[in-house]
Amino acid sequence: MFKLKNHAFCLLTAFGGMLLTPAWGEPVAPWLRAYINGEEVVGTTLESRYSTPEDEPASPVIQWEKADSRTGKPVLVQQGKDAESYTLTDKDAGKYFRIIVGGGTKDAIASPWIGPVITEKQAESINNRFDPGKSYQENVDALQKELSEKLKDAVYFTVDTDKLHGAPYAMAANERIALPEDIRPFRENGKIYVNHPFVQAVFKKELPDEIMEEAGGQKAYEIGNVARALKLNLWLGDKEKAPLPNFRMQPMAEGLVVLSPEKNVFSPVADRDLINEAVNRLFDFKASDEQLKWFRDAKFGLFVHWNPSSLLEREISWERNATRPKDSASGHKNIMDFEYDSAHRRFNPKQYDPRKWMSVAKKSGMKYAVLTTKHHDSFSNFPSDYDTFTIANTPYGKDIVGQFAAAVHAAGLRLGFYYSGRDWYNPYYLTDQHYRYLEYYFGQISELLTRYGQVDVLWFDSLGNSSLNQWDPRTMMRRIKQYQPDILVNNRMNGTRGGNKGPLPDDLKGDFLTPECKLGPFNDKTPWESCMTVADIPGTRWTGNWSYTSKAKAKPVETSIKFLINNTVKDGNLLYNIGPTPLGTFDPKQAETFLAMGKWIAPYREAIYNTRGGPYKDQPWGGSCYKTDRRGKKTVYLHVSPLIAQQGKELKGSEPLFIKDIGEKFTKATVIVNGSGNGKAAKLEKEGAQYKITLPAGVAWDSLDTVIKLQ
DSSP states (O other), X not given: OEEETTOSSEEOOTTSSOOSSXXXXXXXXSOEEEEEESOOBTTOEEEEEEEEETTOSSOOOEEEEEESSTXXXXXXXXXXXXXXXXXXXXXXXXXXXXXXXXXXXXTOEEOOOBOOOBOHHHHHTOOOOOOTTSOHHHHHHHHHHHHHHHTTTOEEEEOOBTTBOOOSEEEETTEEEXXXXXXXXXXXXXXXXXXXXXXXXXXXXXXXXXXXXXXXXXXXXXXXXXXXXXXXXXXXXXXXXXXXXXXXXXXXXXTEEEEESSSXXXXXXXXXXXXXXXXXXTSOOSOOHHHHHHHHHHOEEEEXXXXXXXXXXXXXXXXXXXXXXXXXXXSOOOSOOHHHHTGGGGOOOTTOOHHHHHHHHHHTTOOEEXXXXXXXXXXXXXXXXXXXXXXXXXXXXXXXXHHXXXXXXXXXXXXXXXXXXXXXXXXXXXXXXXXXXXXXXXXXXXXXXXXXXXXXXXXXXXXXXXXXXXXXXXXXHHHHHHHOTXXXXXXXXXXXXXXXXXXXXXXGSOSBBOXXXXXXOOOSSSOBEEEEESEEOTTSSOSXXXXXXXTOEEOOHHHHXXXXXXXXXXXXXXEEEEOOOTTSXXXXXXXXXXXXXXXXXXXXXXXXXXXXXXXXXXXXXXXXXXXXXXXXXXXXXXXXXXXXXXXXXXXXXXXXXXXXXXXXXXXXXXXXESSTTTTOEEEEEEETTEEEEEOOTTOOOOSSXXXXXXX
């Protein structure tokens, strides 16, 4: 059995014996998952928490430490085998706390920092406007109604702040006004300026010439002078802050500028949700067609599921033998799986070289690469100021995500990060201290989007059984756009497994769909990609094998090619997954499948990349894709493929192909095939309302795919 110290119940194990000696023969450390229970409010008694097997050798020494920040110098405030709790006093206000379990031993583990500690009066000033009794959209509507009334005579906008981009819009008297790059507010020497075109577009007034000055290489107005000239009060998110940077208190309003007839328009703590929504209104959450173009052109990407679970050859997260809080049933009552949860203590992928991964990806014809940064099991493949269950606390120690990002950029591919909001290990997830998980969630996304250069895709994976009222998704979407304005976000970010009242608002549905382990149907309205696995474990219930196991078998190359052809002609992408070995290498057989796809793709490149699905949809012989030139003229590529043809409708030998006349006035047909017929002209004949296409002499329909290029 396992137990959680200071809890009045035992946690039943579902696999009978004690996990004191895991499969690889090394003893399990006697404790895991250290954390602090209790709110960080003066007067509260905080309690230490850690998980341990039932027959732990002795009660460990617990050290309580505090610091001025998460990265500050720790100071010991209490320790001992009986130091299971600590009561916060006035002297602790503003400080951060953590515990060290097993202090002085090789198995010592640290909890994440919590804080800063707030006073009772500060705690009472917190005002959560998201009523759990209402739907999320009802709460947002109420927020926006209150905001519109409060700011009906105001102008507000944002300006670039550190790593945050300013908004592409301003609001004036509740009217949204687009701000092209050349008229956006800017900073110089610590001051905020607006230029004359901005003043005309937003204020629709002329300002006195005497307050105009040189700034940013142009004539501009300092915002304080603008406020005085227009007799408005100035509220700056940079200055109007909560007394402490606590997640529940401090609005995410860096760079927000409000000019209003009303004085002290917002209270930073009591109006936190209102302030956040004011900034949210200044951003588009959905990507534009221009931002989506690279994704729709790419067609083929690499997906990588990898973390310490590879050591156990267990499916990442899903074969962790423990409960899944607020989520799908697991059949287990214990909250820990000591074998799984301690695997990181020996994770040391010495052969990890993502440059080799990217070499395989490029030779395979892939255009983007997505890595699991954190899966449902909570382990982070990057160091984090918000957690200790990360790559930093492994024998390997180096930043897996950072190396991956550098390799992807060096290879000229687009970079994507998978991140799971749902979490089956973090002790605060969807509990009465969920605000602490939110701080972790927002904090880790901030780390991912500010450390590694341009990030092109953020690939989320559901929020468990919860309500959007618990997540503040509009603020998260806006924050993502502030860090990476051109990023694409998939459709799973705000998906919940029940618990949410009302439908998901359209602007929170993400930029592209992600059918999993199945080929998508034709859809040229919403961008999409099928996420598929290159390996399967024969005879199991899994639809695909995401992470490493030696039992997995690579899919046949023909099957893999089928996936790509199907998605190309149906206007989608293929995101093809591999699970690296514990050493950090690709399984050779699975890599061979990728490389064989690249060789097959080579002669067909123009009929795959930069195309859109159609105009011939779901044809008995296959399907088509097309390109359009600047004059609007289409080049159509017919993929005559037995792999995706309707059963019994495959074209064989050299029988002719008949297609409907769709008004494009085709005059030329060229064969593209992985063989001797490549580049030869096919005979194109108009017969009434259809075209007849005859292959050149000596050329037969290919067993995988023959492309007819129509011009």
